[in-house]
Amino acid sequence: MNFKKIMISICRQNHIRDNWKVDLEGESFKGFVTRLAEELSSFAVELESSYNADITVNVNSYADLLNAVRITSNADGFINKCIGHIIGQSQNLNLFEDLKRAVNRVAFAPETVQPDESNRKVCHNCGSGC
Numbered sequence: 001m002n003f004k005k006i007m008i009s010i011c012r013q014n015h016i017r018d019n020w021k022v023d024l025e026g027e028s029f030k031g032f033v034t035r036l037a038e039e040l041s042s043f044a045v046e047l048e049s050s051y052n053a054d055i056t057v058n059v060n061s062y063a064d065l066l067n068a069v070r071i072t073s074n075a076d077g078f079i080n081k082c083i084g085h086i087i088g089q090s091q092n093l094n095l096f097e098d099l100k101r102a103v104n105r106v107a108f109a110p111e112t113v114q115p116d117e118s119n120r121k122v123c124h125n126c127g128s129g130c
Contacts, residue, residue, distance in 0.1 A: 006107060011070065032099075076113075
């Protein structure tokens with residue numbers, strides 16, 4: 001069976017304010033990724049996460065926090081896409097919920113993600129060019 005591989009990449013963060021700090025290195029996040037990976041494995045989706053110290057995102061708002069978490073799915077042509085680009089506006093300002101929405105969208109409905117050239121302003125300050 002061929003698995004679709006999805007990578008979650010966490011950028012280094014420079015928190016301008018104390019708001020929006022989410023522990024993306026602790027046991028809670030690791031457990032979240034493990035549980036999500038287990039759910040997706042039955043659908044032939046392989047999920048991994050990594051940390052990218054090469055890119056630093058200044059976090060001054062929740063939108064910036066969404067910019068600091070990226071998703072790559074080579075099978076769909078998505079390389080290092082910000083969560084904000086994938087899901088648009090957050091419904092509940094819950095990073096784990098938004099990350100799950102983004103991963104599921106890429107896994108099961110990648111055609112619903114706006115193309116890069118759509119002129120849709122979804123993020124800023126991340127350097128990804130989206």
